[in-house]
Amino acid sequence: MDAKFGSLFETIGNFFTGGEQIPWCDRDVIAGCERxxxxxxxxxxxxxxxxxxxRLSWALVHSxxxxxxxxxxxxxxxxxGNDKSPLHQRExxxxxxxxxxxSNDYGRSRQLVEQCLEIAPDWRQALSLKKIVxxxxxxxxxxxxxxxxxxxxxxxxxxxxxATAVGLIVGGIATALARRS
Amino acid sequence: MLESELHxxxxxxDYAASQQQGSASVMLRSDSAxxxxxxxxxxxxxxxxxxxxxxxxxASERISGRLKLIKQSSSLSMTWIPYKVHSSEARLSDKDxxxxxxxxxxxxxxRSIRRHNPAFGWQYVIVVLSSGLxxxxxxxxxxxxxxxLATIKQxxxxxxxEEDANVFLVNDFQNTLQRTLSSLEMPRAVxxxxxxxxxxxxxSILIENQERADNGANDGRFSVNQFHGKPRHKVDPxxxxxxxxxxxxxxxxxxxxxxxxxxxxxxxxxxxSPIDRRTHIQTNLDHPKKSSNVEENTSxxxxxxxDSQEFDNLSLVWGKPRQPPLGSEEWITFMDSEGRVTDSxxxxxxxxxxxxxxxxxNEVWGLLLGYYPYESTYAEREFLKSVKKSEYVNIKNQxxxxxxxxxxxxxxFRERKGLIEKDVVRTDRSLAFYEGDDNPNVxxxxxxxLTYSFYNFDLGYCQGMSDLLSPILFVMxxxxxxxxCFVALMERLGPNFNRDQNGMHSQLFALSKLVELLDSPLxxxxxxxxxxxxxxxxxxxxxxxxxEFEYEKTMRLWEVLWTHYPSEHLHLYVCVAIxxxxxxxxxxxxxxxxxxxxxxxxxxxxxxxxxxxxxxEALCICAGENGAARxxxxxxxxxxxxxxxxxxxxxxDEIL
Numbered sequence: 138m139d140a141k142f143g144s145l146f147e148t149i150g151n152f153f154t155g156g157e158q159i160p161w162c163d164r165d166v167i168a169g170c171e172r173x174x175x176x177x178x179x180x181x182x183x184x185x186x187x188x189x190x191x192r193l194s195w196a197l198v199h200s201x202x203x204x205x206x207x208x209x210x211x212x213x214x215x216x217x218g219n220d221k222s223p224l225h226q227r228e229x230x231x232x233x234x235x236x237x238x239x240s241n242d243y244g245r246s247r248q249l250v251e252q253c254l255e256i257a258p259d260w261r262q263a264l265s266l267k268k269i270v271x272x273x274x275x276x277x278x279x280x281x282x283x284x285x286x287x288x289x290x291x292x293x294x295x296x297x298x299x300a301t302a303v304g305l306i307v308g309g310i311a312t313a314l315a316r317r318s
Numbered sequence: 319m320l321e322s323e324l325h326x327x328x329x330x331x332d333y334a335a336s337q338q339q340g341s342a343s344v345m346l347r348s349d350s351a352x353x354x355x356x357x358x359x360x361x362x363x364x365x366x367x368x369x370x371x372x373x374x375x376x377a378s379e380r381i382s383g384r385l386k387l388i389k390q391s392s393s394l395s396m397t398w399i400p401y402k403v404h405s406s407e408a409r410l411s412d413k414d415x416x417x418x419x420x421x422x423x424x425x426x427x428x429r430s431i432r433r434h435n436p437a438f439g440w441q442y443v444i445v446v447l448s449s450g451l452x453x454x455x456x457x458x459x460x461x462x463x464x465x466x467l468a469t470i471k472q473x474x475x476x477x478x479x480e481e482d483a484n485v486f487l488v489n490d491f492q493n494t495l496q497r498t499l500s501s502l503e504m505p506r507a508v509x510x511x512x513x514x515x516x517x518x519x520x521x522s523i524l525i526e527n528q529e530r531a532d533n534g535a536n537d538g539r540f541s542v543n544q545f546h547g548k549p550r551h552k553v554d555p556x557x558x559x560x561x562x563x564x565x566x567x568x569x570x571x572x573x574x575x576x577x578x579x580x581x582x583x584x585x586x587x588x589x590x591s592p593i594d595r596r597t598h599i600q601t602n603l604d605h606p607k608k609s610s611n612v613e614e615n616t617s618x619x620x621x622x623x624x625d626s627q628e629f630d631n632l633s634l635v636w637g638k639p640r641q642p643p644l645g646s647e648e649w650i651t652f653m654d655s656e657g658r659v660t661d662s663x664x665x666x667x668x669x670x671x672x673x674x675x676x677x678x679x680n681e682v683w684g685l686l687l688g689y690y691p692y693e694s695t696y697a698e699r700e701f702l703k704s705v706k707k708s709e710y711v712n713i714k715n716q717x718x719x720x721x722x723x724x725x726x727x728x729x730x731f732r733e734r735k736g737l738i739e740k741d742v743v744r745t746d747r748s749l750a751f752y753e754g755d756d757n758p759n760v761x762x763x764x765x766x767x768l769t770y771s772f773y774n775f776d777l778g779y780c781q782g783m784s785d786l787l788s789p790i791l792f793v794m795x796x797x798x799x800x801x802x803c804f805v806a807l808m809e810r811l812g813p814n815f816n817r818d819q820n821g822m823h824s825q826l827f828a829l830s831k832l833v834e835l836l837d838s839p840l841x842x843x844x845x846x847x848x849x850x851x852x853x854x855x856x857x858x859x860x861x862x863x864x865x866e867f868e869y870e871k872t873m874r875l876w877e878v879l880w881t882h883y884p885s886e887h888l889h890l891y892v893c894v895a896i897x898x899x900x901x902x903x904x905x906x907x908x909x910x911x912x913x914x915x916x917x918x919x920x921x922x923x924x925x926x927x928x929x930x931x932x933x934x935e936a937l938c939i940c941a942g943e944n945g946a947a948r949x950x951x952x953x954x955x956x957x958x959x960x961x962x963x964x965x966x967x968x969x970x971d972e973i974l
Contacts, residue, residue: 164374204455216450
C-alpha cells in the first residue's frame with residue numbers, strides 16, 4: 138500500500154516538475170485508491186471520505202483505460218453539485234477537463250478548462266492543459282480543412298489554404314517558443 | 319403483470335439469449351428464493367450471472383460474480399458478490415476481491431446509472447452513488463443490461479437523461495402521485511422538486527442542451543464570442559490568433575459544404591438547379607443590346623444613410639454612364655489596315671465602358687489578356703497562332719504519352735488527373751456548351767487543365783482553375799488558343815493559388831486598406847466585429863466573381879477588369895462598391911462574421927453589375943493616388959515584382 142501511494146505521489150511530482158504532458162495513471166494506483174476509499178468508509182470523518190474519493194477521481198481520469206475515465210467523469214459530474222467551495226470546484230472542473238480530453242472530446246474539455254480558469258485565472262496546471270487542448274483542436278481543424286479540400290470539389294478555396302493554416306500554427310508555436318527563451 | 323413484463327422484453331436480443339439458459343436460471347432463481355425465505359418479505363426481482371469487473375487490464379484477473387436486485391418492503395437494493403475461486407487459481411488475494419463487493423446498496427443512495435456500449439468489447443454499466451463515488455464498471459458478459467434497467471424501472475423512478483440516452487437518473491420518491499405518473503410513463507407531468515444536490519445535474523444537462531442544439535454556424539458564433547470578450551487570464555496572442563484563423567477557415571469550409579450539399583440535394587430531388595435560373599446565355603447572346611438597356615433601366619436601391627447620399631452625389635459627378643457593347647463596325651476603327659491596334663488605351667477605355675459584342679470576344683480577348691500584342695498585325699497573329707498550336711501539342715503530349723504502367727508510379731500525375739476529372743464534370747454544366755454526357759467540350763476543358771498542370775508543374779492544379787478556364791474555352795472555342803489565353807491569365811492570377819497564399823493575403827490586405835480609406839465607419843464596424851481578415855470576400859477574389867453573376871455578366875465583368883482601366887486592381891474596388899452598397903444592411907442588422915459570410919454568399923446572382931461597375935470607377939477615382947499607394951507592389955493581378963524580396967518563397971513544401 139505504501140508502495141502504491143509512493144507511485145502516486147511520484148506521478149504527481151513528475152507532473153508538477155516536468156514538462157507539458159498530462160500524466161498517466163496505472164491500475165495499481167487506482168486499486169490503492171479504491172482500498173483507501175473502502176477503509177475511509179468505515180467510520181472515518183466525512184472530510185477524509187471526500188478526500189479519498191477525490192484521489193480516486195484523480196487516478197481514474199488519468200487512467201489508460203477508457204472505462205476508468207468514464208467512471209471518473211461520472212463521479213466528478215455527480216460530486217460537482219455536492220460541494221460548492223471554489224477550491225474544490227476548480228479541482229473538479231480541471232479533472233473533468235482532463236477526463237474529456239482523454240476521451241477525445243476536446244470541445245468539452247476546452248469549455249471546462251475555461252470555466253476552471255474563471256475561478257483560478259493563474260493556475261498553472263489549467264493554463265498548461267488549455268494549451269494542450271488548443272493544440273489538439275488546431276490539429277483537428279487543420280485535418281478538417283484538408284479533408285474539405287479533398288472531398289469537396291465544388292469548394293472555391295485553393296489547396297494552399299491548408300499550408301496557410303499550417304504556417305500559422307508553426308508561426309504561432311515559433312512565437313511561443315521565442316517568448317519562452 | 320407477468321405477461322406485460324414478458325411483452326416489454328420480447329424484442330430484446332439479450333432476453334432471447336437468456337431464454338436459452340432458461341432452465342439454469344430457473345433453478346438458480348428457485349435456490350435463491352429458498353435461501354432468502356427466512357428473511358421476512360425479501361424478494362429477488364432480478365438475478366444475473368457472469369457480471370464481471372476488471373480491476374486490471376488483464377483478462378485473467380477479471381472478477382466474475384452475480385448481480386441481484388432485492389426488493390424488501392418498499393425499498394429496492396442492489397448486490398454484487400464475486401464467485402468463490404479455488405485458491406490455486408486465484409491471482410488476486412481474497413482481500414482484494416472482497417474490496418469490490420457491493421453489499422445491498424439501497425437505491426436511495428444511487429444517483430444515476432450510466433450505460434456504455436463500446437464499439438469493441440462488452441457492454442458495461444457504471445452505478446454512481448449520491449456521495450460522488452461510483453462502483454467499478456459492471457460488465458454484462460451474458461447480456462441483460464436492458465432487462466436490468468427495465469426491472470429497476472418497475473420499482474424505482476428511473477428517468478432517462480434528456481441529454482444522453484445512456485444516462486438514467488434515479489429518484490426514489492415516496493410520493494404516491496409520482497409513482498403513479500411514473501407507471502403511466504408520464505414522470506414529468508408534475509415538476510420534480512429537486513434538492514440543492516441535484517442542481518449541478520440540471521446545469522450539466524443545460525450545458526449539454528446548448529451543445530447539442532448548436533449547429534455549425536452556432537459553433538462559429540460561440541468561438542467568435544469567446545474572442546470578443548476580454549480574456550480573464552494571460553493568453554498567448556499568437557496562439558489565439560492561430561486558433562481563431564483556423565476556426566474562421568473552418569466556418570468557410572462548413573458553409574461551403576452545406577451550400578454544396580443543398581445544391582446537390584436539389585439536383586437529385588428534381589433535377590433542377592438554382593444555377594439554371596442564373597444562366598440564360600441564349601437569350602442574352604441573341605439580344606445583347608436589349609439586355610443592356612434593361613439593366614440600365616433598373617432602378618438602384620435607395621440610399622439608406624447620409625454617407626450613401628454623398629456617395630451617390632459623387633458618383634453622379636464622376637461615374638460615367640455605361641455604353642453599349644463594342645460592335646464590329648466600331649471595332650474596325652481601332653485598327654489600321656493591317657490589323658494593328660493603333661491606340662490600345664482608347665480601345666481599353668471603350669471596352670471598359672461597354673464591354674464587347676459576344677462575336678468579337680474571340681478576337682479581342684486574346685489582346686486584352688496579352689496573348690496577342692496590341693501592335694501585332696493580322697498576319698502576325700495567324701503566324702503566332704500556328705506556332706503556339708504546335709507548342710501546345712508538344713506540352714500536351716508530355717502527359718498523353720504516359721502509359722498506364724508509368725502512371726502507376728506517378729502519384730502526383732494521378733492525383734492531379736483525379737482532381738481535374740472531378741472538377742470539370744461539375745463546372746458550368748448548365749451551360750449548353752458544357753451540358754450533357756460525353757460532351758467533347760468537357761474533355762477539352764480537362765485536357766487543357768491537365769496540360770497546364772504540366773506546363774506549370776510547380777503550381778499544378780487547384781480548385782477554382784476550372785472556373786477561370788471555362789469562359790475562356792467557351793469564347794475561344796479552340797483548344798490551343800484557350801490554353802494560351804489561360805496561361806496569360808494565370809500569369810496574373812496564379813498567385814491566388816500559391817501554397818503560401820501570399821497572393822490572396824496581399825489582396826485581402828489591400829482590400830482592408832481601401833475600405834478603411836473609402837468608408838471608415840464600415841471599416842470600424844468590421845474591426846469591432848472581428849471581421850478585418852475579409853475572408854468573406856475570399857471567393858470573390860479567388861475566382862474573380864465567377865459564381866456571383868450569370869455567365870454572360872461574368873464575361874462582361876472580366877473583359878472590363880482585363881482592360882486594367884482605370885486600375886489593374888479594379889476588382890478590389892468592385893469589392894468595396896458591393897460592400898458599400900449593402901453597408902446599411904450589414905451594419906443595421908449587426909452582422910457578425912458567420913452571418914456576414916452567409917449574407918455575402920447569398921448575394922450571388924443578385925448583384926447589379928452595371929451599377930457596381932459605375933460605383934467601382936467612382937471609388938477608384940476618389941481614392942486616386944492614396945488608393946494606389948495602399949496596394950502593395952506585386953499584388954495580383956499585377957505582374958510579380960522582379961526581385962523576390964517582397965514575398966520570399968517559404969519552405970511550405972517541407973511542412974506539407
